[in-house]
Amino acid sequence: MTRFARNRKGFKKTASSDKVTTSLDEQVEWLKQQLSDRFDVVYHLFVSGSTQRCALVYLQGMVDLKMLQDEVLRPLLALTTTDSQEFRERIFERKQLPVSNYRVTTIREGFTSLFESFVLLLIDGEERIIELPFGSYEQRSIDEPANEATVRGPREAFIESAEVNLSLIRKRLKTSNFKTETMRLGTQTQTELMILYIHGICKKELVDEVRMKLTSIDIDGVLGSSYIEEFLDQSPFSPFPQVQYSERPDVVSAALLEGRVAVIVDGTPMVLLAPVTLWMLLQSAEDYYQRYVAGTWIRWIRYLFVFISLLLPSVYIAITTFHPEMIPPKLLITIAASREIVPFPALIEAFIMEISFEALREAAVRIPKSIGQAVSIIGALIIGTAAVQAGIVSAAMVIIVSFTGIASFIIPHFDLGLSFRFLRFPIMIFAGLFGLFGIICGLLLIYIHLINLRSFGTPYLAPMTPFIVSDLKDTYVRAPWWYMRRRPNTAGANKIRQQKDKYTPEHRHEENGD
Incomplete structure (x- = not known):
């Protein structure tokens, strides 16, 4: 007799009894039953400490085998203790494995971690297991932006890895106020999403609304940012885009500094930005890397x-x-x-x-x-x-x-x-x-x-409708950086002022006696 139990990561088949076994053979057999139709599952059984039976379970092609061998398998085989209690104490309490961020859980909770490229370490006589983060995917290197090229700007673009994309943004925002929240969408794909914002600049109401809309999505698979973009639209039948996307880390960092929210979707090189106006979509990164006279002229030509x-x-x-x-x-x-x-x-x-x-x-x-x-x-x-x-x-x-x-x-x-x-x-x-x-x-x-x-x-037409005079300095024209002392009101930032210096370059020269 079997039944289907649902957890936060989907459906899985479990035994009719909720009792957790401590037998290594039964744990391996349970995993084989759940993964009976998978040919790429590796069950590596070995003996550690002369008498302690262990097993490593992972999906072939999704794990860094060299790291697994050097940091887990070799140290376990080198243990000489014959006391099972001492062996488990070294692994679970003292954490003597040379892995910095492994997690202790149960086999039922760690089952779905296999599909996220984790390695499961099972130990005979212990109901707890260890999740080892040794995932290894083939991914392309960081390259130049294909769709948002600039003459003077950076040459970095996002790739399909959420962790790498986050690191490209963190490299530019070196502040503890930069916050990230993670969630998973897609009952079959379990795609990782990250919500990014700067605490104190971004309004809490905006973050709550983005989080609420994302958590309300119930879909089988999320294979790209475009899958969730339509769920975020307030007017889904409008021909105009209501969420901006960008492949440039500098554009996303600038948007976060304006008080906007970014959403990274694992598996896609495009990061979503909200809210957005028509004028934001008509702006280019090139406008801000050229001098303000050239940037204004380019913007007029574009309009x-x-x-x-x-x-x-x-x-x-x-x-x-x-x-x-x-x-x-x-x-x-x-x-x-x-x-x-x-x-x-x-x-x-x-x-x-x-x-x-x-x-x-x-x-x-x-x-x-x-x-x-x-x-x-x-x-x-x-x-x-x-x-x-x-x-x-x-x-x-x-x-x-x-x-x-x-x-x-x-x-x-x-x-x-x-x-x-x-x-x-x-x-x-x-x-x-x-x-x-x-x-x-x-x-x-x-x-x-x-x-x-x-x-x-x-x-959508702010700052023209409603008319906001202070935001016109970055709409029809691109004002000098020393003149844009306030963040745009259209983004709804908490902290309006972004520069403390209120003097122009001419004032600085006068004070210095030049």
């Missing part, structure tokens, strides 16, 4: 091309269809001549080119990298030239769509760029039906949606 990527095809459709009088006569003649043989209206023409461009973009991502760039460039040239020569689209439309595609690549956050790419199509429909009036109506609908959008209680 301009955001509007171009969203509205340029729609404006072209509206003007050529409803408002041709707005075009200079010579340019109007050129456009009319290029569209003379095109059998489709401007709206259909734009849809054909936009969908073709999206298909080329996705094809470049999916095919092998060695030929991806060549296929995307050659494909765009061939398709664009052939479409113009065949009279399917006009040359002006090819230029408009190409320039729009280039502008969309300037958006730093991929998900935000994807949102603008999606919204481009309904605005094009409004432009084809109602002209410039339709574009204004579409923008008003988007604006109304953004006003009502929240990310963990933070308005």
Whole structure:
């Protein structure tokens, strides 16, 4: 007779009796019953101290065998005592194993630790067992960021190990106020999550809300941060991302210093950040590593091309269809001549080119990298030239769509760029039906949606709506570091001031007599 008992790590089969056995043979047999369908389990039985029978149980390929042999197996085989009581006292009470952080538990509690790359040490005559942290996984080395490259910034990026990612952040935040909380999600995967924040800067209400949303998730598997990102959205049907992610340790550290919360998910190189606003998603790490004049200029260029990527095809459709009088006569003649043989209206023409461009973009991502760039460039040239020569689209439309595609690549956050790419199509429909009036109506609908959008209680358009004057120094412009003495109010930090010095560089020179 067997029954199923549930603990915090899922379901497991246990004996009908709750009595814990001290026999090594029975413990090994119990483990073999639980793992009867696993071929990769190693049961290494040996004799220590001349008479003491022991066993090491672990999963093959998940353990550092050299450390296990040098720090556990060899010292146990070297013990010469024949007294079982003295042997157990040395191991459990005196902790004479040369392992710094092993844990004493029972076999039923330590069973699931096998799947977390722990080694179980079983001793005959003892109901307690020892969990040895000798996990060893193959993982890639720390490399440069693939999606958030900078000219002057650091070259480190997160990898798929939560422990390594945490160490990259700790290297930058050397304070005891830097707090971490761990939990596991996924009844089958038992994925480790870490909640990071700075005590005293981050509001307790924000940490509680993030913790509450994470603990309420009940899912079989969590294989990446995107699995839980949708659970954190306050408006799940919004096309705009309400949680930011980054692969850069310096970006995450800066967000924590602003009073935000970070979530590390084991197995993914992307760290989630909350709350977030539209302006945060439009900022790049490059803005803060360049001098403030260059950073401000780069930000203005980015804002301009955001509007171009969203509205340029729609404006072209509206003007050529409803408002041709707005075009200079010579340019109007050129456009009319290029569209003379095109059998489709401007709206259909734009849809054909936009969908073709999206298909080329996705094809470049999916095919092998060695030929991806060549296929995307050659494909765009061939398709664009052939479409113009065949009279399917006009040359002006090819230029408009190409320039729009280039502008969309300037958006730093991929998900935000994807949102603008999606919204481009309904605005094009409004432009084809109602002209410039339709574009204004579409923008008003988007604006109304953004006003009502929240990310963990933070308005999505802050500091513009609501209007916060003190936060404008890092929104439209990137003010000098010596001028940004306060943390952004949009993040809701407890401690507002981040600099004690209230003087400008000119004041310092005057005081020093320069």
